[in-house]
Amino acid sequence: MRVGPPRTLAGVSTADPFRVPGADWERVSPRLAVLRRGAVLGTALLVLVVAVLLWVLDPDRRTWWTVLAVAIVLASGWGWWLVGRQVAAWGFVEREHDLVVVRGRFWRRLDVVPYGRMQLVDVTAGPIERAAGIATVRMHTASPSSHAHVPGLTPPVAQRLRDRLSERGEDQAAGL
Amino acid sequence: MTDGEPEVPADEDEGRLQRVHPLSPLLRGGLVVVAIGVAAARQLVEGQGVNWPLPAVAAVVAAVVAWAALSWWTTRFRLGTHTLRIESGVLARRSRRIRLDRVQAVELQQPFLARLFGMAELQIETAGGGTEAALAFLTHAHALELRGELLERAGARPRPGTSGSAPEAVVDAEGGPAAAPRVAWPTVLHRVPPGLLLVSQLVRTGPLAVIAGTAITVAVTVLLGEPLGLALLVPMGIALIGAVGNGFVAQYDFMLSRTARGLAVRAGLLALRSQSIPVDRVQGVVVVEPLVWRWLGWCEVQVTVAGVRNRGDDEARYTSTLVPVIDRDAGARLAVDALGTADPGATPWHQPPRRARWLDPFGWPVLRLGTDAGQVVTRRGVLVRRTDVVPRHKVQSCAVTQGPLQRHLGLATLHVHLPAGPVAAAGPHREAHEAGELALLLPTEAAPLAGGAV
Numbered sequence: 020m021r022v023g024p025p026r027t028l029a030g031v032s033t034a035d036p037f038r039v040p041g042a043d044w045e046r047v048s049p050r051l052a053v054l055r056r057g058a059v060l061g062t063a064l065l066v067l068v069v070a071v072l073l074w075v076l077d078p079d080r081r082t083w084w085t086v087l088a089v090a091i092v093l094a095s096g097w098g099w100w101l102v103g104r105q106v107a108a109w110g111f112v113e114r115e116h117d118l119v120v121v122r123g124r125f126w127r128r129l130d131v132v133p134y135g136r137m138q139l140v141d142v143t144a145g146p147i148e149r150a151a152g153i154a155t156v157r158m159h160t161a162s163p164s165s166h167a168h169v170p171g172l173t174p175p176v177a178q179r180l181r182d183r184l185s186e187r188g189e190d191q192a193a194g195l
Numbered sequence: 196m197t198d199g200e201p202e203v204p205a206d207e208d209e210g211r212l213q214r215v216h217p218l219s220p221l222l223r224g225g226l227v228v229v230a231i232g233v234a235a236a237r238q239l240v241e242g243q244g245v246n247w248p249l250p251a252v253a254a255v256v257a258a259v260v261a262w263a264a265l266s267w268w269t270t271r272f273r274l275g276t277h278t279l280r281i282e283s284g285v286l287a288r289r290s291r292r293i294r295l296d297r298v299q300a301v302e303l304q305q306p307f308l309a310r311l312f313g314m315a316e317l318q319i320e321t322a323g324g325g326t327e328a329a330l331a332f333l334t335h336a337h338a339l340e341l342r343g344e345l346l347e348r349a350g351a352r353p354r355p356g357t358s359g360s361a362p363e364a365v366v367d368a369e370g371g372p373a374a375a376p377r378v379a380w381p382t383v384l385h386r387v388p389p390g391l392l393l394v395s396q397l398v399r400t401g402p403l404a405v406i407a408g409t410a411i412t413v414a415v416t417v418l419l420g421e422p423l424g425l426a427l428l429v430p431m432g433i434a435l436i437g438a439v440g441n442g443f444v445a446q447y448d449f450m451l452s453r454t455a456r457g458l459a460v461r462a463g464l465l466a467l468r469s470q471s472i473p474v475d476r477v478q479g480v481v482v483v484e485p486l487v488w489r490w491l492g493w494c495e496v497q498v499t500v501a502g503v504r505n506r507g508d509d510e511a512r513y514t515s516t517l518v519p520v521i522d523r524d525a526g527a528r529l530a531v532d533a534l535g536t537a538d539p540g541a542t543p544w545h546q547p548p549r550r551a552r553w554l555d556p557f558g559w560p561v562l563r564l565g566t567d568a569g570q571v572v573t574r575r576g577v578l579v580r581r582t583d584v585v586p587r588h589k590v591q592s593c594a595v596t597q598g599p600l601q602r603h604l605g606l607a608t609l610h611v612h613l614p615a616g617p618v619a620a621a622g623p624h625r626e627a628h629e630a631g632e633l634a635l636l637l638p639t640e641a642a643p644l645a646g647g648a649v
Binding site for chain 2 (some may be wrong): 035036037039041070114115116117125126127129130131133134136152160161162163164165167
């Protein structure tokens with residue numbers, strides 16, 4: 020049963036909706052993984068310090084504090100692994116008329132935003148992102164539900180992407 | 196101020212400078228003045244005398260009055276051919292210039308106090324969904340006339356693909372010289388009798404739940420012989436009155452009519468709301484059918500209009516209403532009218548595969564998704580059933596989401612993105628490849644189509 024419109028894209032018969040035909044995915048910078056792993060480690064260290072302090076100050080329940088410390092180490096190890104997978108899952112491809120962004124491993128999401136609908140393309144970088152040398156590109160349409168964004172791009176790549184998107188947006192402007 | 200003289204501005208700066216009605220500051224600050232008066236009167240009546248230092252009070256009152264008068268005097272507006280200029284501010288001058296071709300809608304509001312005095316406020320909305328400027332207050336006749344002129348000049352620029360421009364030209368031909376300001380006489384499409392409105396608001400799912408809760412409370416109370424439960428009736432009654440009353444007051448005497456530029460809505464018991472819905476700005480329609488309404492064959496029709504305020508509160512819900520209650524078939528016809536497309540009922544739609552029942556056993560029988568050359572139609576909702584219709588060329592962007600369970604079953608959810616509003620077309624638990632295919636097709640196909648027409 021084919022429910023789609025009369026015209027089909029060549030090769031969109033794969034069962035995996037996240038495998039766009041002919042898409043040569045551009046991946047985000049591994050610096051994003053470094054940054055996020057840093058955040059995971061920082062949080063883990065902070066909690067670990069508290070656990071160690073409690074272990075020293077509260078000798079009656081050392082078993083519990085040991086369990087807590089081990090749990091923290093395990094959790095941060097899992098977080099380390101998860102960050103790697105998540106960052107590797109981000110990708111975007113500029114097609115003829117639209118930008119396609121994929122993200123997520125466990126909960127996956129694919130966004131399709133036509134250039135003509137983009138009202139605004141932002142490059143943002145917070146202080147930590149700037150220190151790490153990465154930036155986020157956000158695409159805004161007239162719809163508040165369009166959440167397409169690509170984090171972890173190096174500033175020159177981000178700026179070139181924004182300029183290309185704006186240019187194509189003007190060429191193919193569709194408005195409302 | 197009700198100056199009905201036709202004006203023919205040769206240049207945008209040659210429009211006549213106008214002021215809002217002198218009563219405006221009083222109406223705007225009306226409640227404050229009344230409150231102060233009541234407080235003073237009470238102290239007098241209670242025999243305490245006004246124990247405020249009189250010279251200070253007099254000075255404050257004088258200052259407030261002077262400020263109000265000054266701010267009224269310095270607030271002026273000028274309607275030109277291409278722009279509306281509003282100048283305001285006593286100390287810091289502010290001058291705003293609104294391009295008329297950017298005007299999306301002009302709404303006429305009559306808050307209760309203003310309505311008593313025969314005054315109205317004009318709210319001018321531009322793209323982006325905010326009230327760009329408000330002219331408060333004008334006499335009702337002046338406001339109507341100004342709105343007519345604003346809409347006419349806003350629509351003067353030929354916009355490709357608008358259904359609104361052709362009827363306007365016809366009106367111009369009939370109405371004589373374009374300089375004569377006139378309000379096109381609307382044709383009434385639908386009126387909602389107050390009785391029907393009241394009943395319909397009462398049998399919505401929310402109020403019904405309250406009524407059912409009350410009935411259970413009473414039954415339990417009677418059975419157990421425990422009178423304490425009756426105390427619950429008071430808050431439940433208040434909740435019921437709130438839920439039913441809001442809708443009733445806001446939608447009282449609801450009238451939908453066709454004007455030269457699209458559709459227009461007028462409703463309200465206390466505050467009268469008068470709103471235009473330009474058909475070419477309609478982004479989508481949703482037909483809402485609460486549980487009991489389905490048995491009665493009723494539905495509510497709401498629209499998403501580009502540029503109309505949407506703050507997600509009650510008021511926004513009412514400003515998105517095309518008709519609060521109507522016969523199902525008539526509602527479908529209105530939806531077609533508002534969309535200007537083919538009948539959504541003619542679009543073939545399909546259920547998600549049977550294995551989606553594992554994820555949504557109750558919702559699955561209702562779920563539908565269909566597309567054809569013109570539009571996307573989706574249906575969902577067990578208690579409150581909603582059918583969303585979106586013209587394909589209005590789709591802003593699309594997304595596919597897939598959770599771990601959906602992935603296991605080979606399913607995915609399709610989301611269709613529109614500007615802010617009540618319409619939210621979505622196809623949960625579709626065949627994964629179908630969702631992906633549609634997400635890639637729908638937005639891209641739309642954009643070049645619309646872009647090519649410009």
